[in-house]
Amino acid sequence: MKTLNIDIESYSRTDLAKSGVYRYAEAPDFDILLFAYSVDAGPVHVVDLAQGETIPDVVRQALTDDGVIKWAFNAQFERTCLSRYLNTPIHPTSWRCSMVWSAYLGLPLSLEGAAIVTGADKKKLQEGKDLIRYFCKPCKPTQVNGGRERNFPHHDPEKWVAFKRYNQRDVETEQAIQDKISRYPVPEQEWGHYVLDQIINDRGILLDPVFVEAAIACDTATREALMNRLRTLTKLENPNSVMQMKDWLAEQGVETGALDKAAVHELLKSAQGDVAEVLTIRQKLAKSSVKKYTAMKQVAGKDDRARGLIQFYGANRSGRYAGRLIQVQNLPQNHVPDLKEARDLVRASNLEALDMLYPSVPDLLSELIRTAFIPKEHHQFIVADFSAIEARVIAWLAGEAWRNEVFATHGKIYEASASQMFNVPLEEIDKGSPLRQKGKISELALGYGGSVGALRAMGALDMGVEEEELKPLVQAWRQANPKIVQFWWAVDQAAQKAVKQRTTTSTHGISFTYQSGLLLVGLPSGRHLSYVKPTIVLNDFGREGLCFEGIGATKKWERIDTYGPKLVENIVQAVSRDLLAHAMQRIEQEGYAIVMHVHDEVVVEAKQHVTVSDICALMTDQPDWSSGLNLKAEGYACMFYQKD
Template sequence: LRKMETLTALDNPNSVQQLKEWLADNGLKTETLDKKAVAELLESAPTPLGEVLILRQQLAKSSIKKYQAMENAVCSDGRARGMFQFYGANRTGRFSGRNIQLQNLPQNHIPDLEQARALVRSGNFTALEMLYDSVPEVLSELIRTAFIPEEGYKFIVADFSSIERVVLAWLAGEKWVLDAYSAKKDLYTATASQMFNVPIEEINKKSPLRQKGKVADLACGYGGSTGALVAMGALEMGLTEDELKPLVNAWRAANPRIVRFWWDVDRATLKAVKDRTITETHGIRFSYESGMLLITLPSGRRLTYVKPRIGTNQFDSECVTYEGVGGTKKWERIQSYGPKFVENIVQAISRDLLCFALENLKYYSIVMHIHDEIVIEA
């Protein structure tokens, strides 16, 4: 921050408005200073402005703010509590992260992690600045190391592998995915093999085909198309815009039962709301009761959608709408359709599997859990 103050002479260089005005005064106009915008500006910014933008990137790292959250949350015994909110995600029932927000901890890739940690713990920031290009980046990568077990204990971590992909395939009956999973095959490699009709043995983890299979798997499972691929970084990984639609088509052709599942669910929800009746598909029950659309999961738990009714989507087709907290964080009428309901169903079942595992491990000291992962102290 001091370096930013020196370079810009601003009272508060951390202020987005002040920094935007300073950049504009120096010939670099921008509407926003979000992560993507700063990265684009850096491509053409002259050296002095580029240095300021790099510092802005470092200061804006939200992960570093977790250290302050740790200080605020830690109890007198050195433990942090209240990290998870039960049923925080109202559509699926998944847990939400609170306080330190353990559900988005940055990964660490520093080869000399122990040395970096020792320097920070000793307060030797001069050496830290000499040895590493970016101190904020180092601090970000050290966040996971701030969580330590009680003396004489260790953390034991276990997680479900590719949980959403497998649950989706199980519900839809996409047998080749389940076979690949049972055989302990890499699912991104298996997806690429299925999409491009290439023997799985000819695709390795560094193969461009695997990368295409991976980004398609991540983007297309819930009806995503070219926009979802872009959001998942398809263009940044080297794909051209002309390649995106064929990639979507190839994924859907490789997963016909999943595609069919989307629209079976779409028809089931429409019929349940329109006729105020009970429908069922793929082992999932849909019913209209007391002004609610209820989706009954295999566990017996029910997802609830308030005041559902039939609306018209942007394609002039019928769709289900309901009331809830939308993207604006306000109560509003939300439009939905088959693939989106499928996403809710899959994530809800994945959550139920996590809760089943938590119940099975209840006699152990569970200290945290993140979507598909449980950490015990033993």
């Protein structure tokens, strides 16, 4: 036996979507109902575990045999559930994920979606979701069903037969997808990164359960008090109702078409008296980030560690990692100066002191979310991240010499950018200088073809830049960075030529190959980005542009227009991701334990003798393919997760 394709159907009272597979499989009533498998792409067999059948010994042994490659669509689910079922940890070394393969090729991250796009979905059963709902989740007790809370095979034998067919069909569909995409294998190096990702997810990160519970209690009490105050001020039955609140505001002489975050912020600029207080309270109640504490409680396992927070290849345009469950990729920043003291007050549930010392308890709880993550006993967190990684990568790829010189020396890119844009000596631009502010906003907004709209979206007007300054800022930045501008349009031309002529082109060390309905963009690491069914169309500007199929802004499979600067953004973020993946491999190879990573930052749970420089040195131990790139990492040690 060389390969094993697997699909399971399971039951658990725990909500998989909210708690993740690790907590799901920990539930006391967790059970595997059906086990479908195929050996070496042969016929699919279904083992009816729910009705007493057993997995053949040879197959059972293969599950933990690193000499046999195991395939599944979203293999983390199968591997984690089987680890619990067999009551033995199953290491991810010999597991491969068809969902990752689909993502690598720019395909949907669902079995059904990937099957449809590849043409592998010939006869997939459509009733699958209903069958899963019937057999895999608790049911509502009723008089009709005898008050039962779960459906077993004997409650509907016909449905059970259909469920077994569905289980078999999932393996057949997965095999059909693999057959369709077999010409485009995932590089072995990427499978190495996937295995490390699974190790990090299996390890998880410790949560402080006392702090999490106290934060939820503080939030509940604070919200209740704020709602009572709103009722007192407005006399409304439901102050949460947008319609009722709009009517109340209209009675106070304040007309508004919306009450979202931006609208409330704008209204507060001129509000007075009760209206100002009501809007301020509404602003506090809208703080949705505190819901992350509830998510933490739902995800934490019996050992208080949260697992499954990172999805490998979650962003399938660039291959970057994505956050799941607690969504660690969008945690609020902390700016409270007395972070430990504030955290201790919350942990002690001292709501009276919190109300007295801080203007907004919901705001404070939001800023303290990061601090819920803690290292295990006798350990510390070392947090290290790449400094200005995307700015360094784009300068390196484009060959923008003055920028590379900045990164090779002092690294002050905002000041240097302003100096270059406005022809002012670098030493005359300090941290409080308006020119530095303009350099900063330009750097953040304009690197990927952004113009006036990008500056506005990045908050340029709120930062004191005048409307009439926006267009000149765009022009000044582009004139200061001619190599980057050239890079955008060289990529645009190379990609279009590859698609038009069904050939391979290259520019700036990046290759573009059209092959059987895919545009493959070759990165310095050897990895490829993939654009499905690329075509050349007339864009909104009446010029020829590239169009492809993918998951768009609507979260659905659709045609997406792109062009040089956007392709450059994908390329730069992909290269940055490859550097992070390499850095994580180096850190783990040296015996350090990564428990989480967020964007370009890694969080290491390390013994007290490990230093920040130990980890930063490994972060900047560059791969051979990045010669000439000026990489820098900075970090700090802490006893709870925080933004330094």
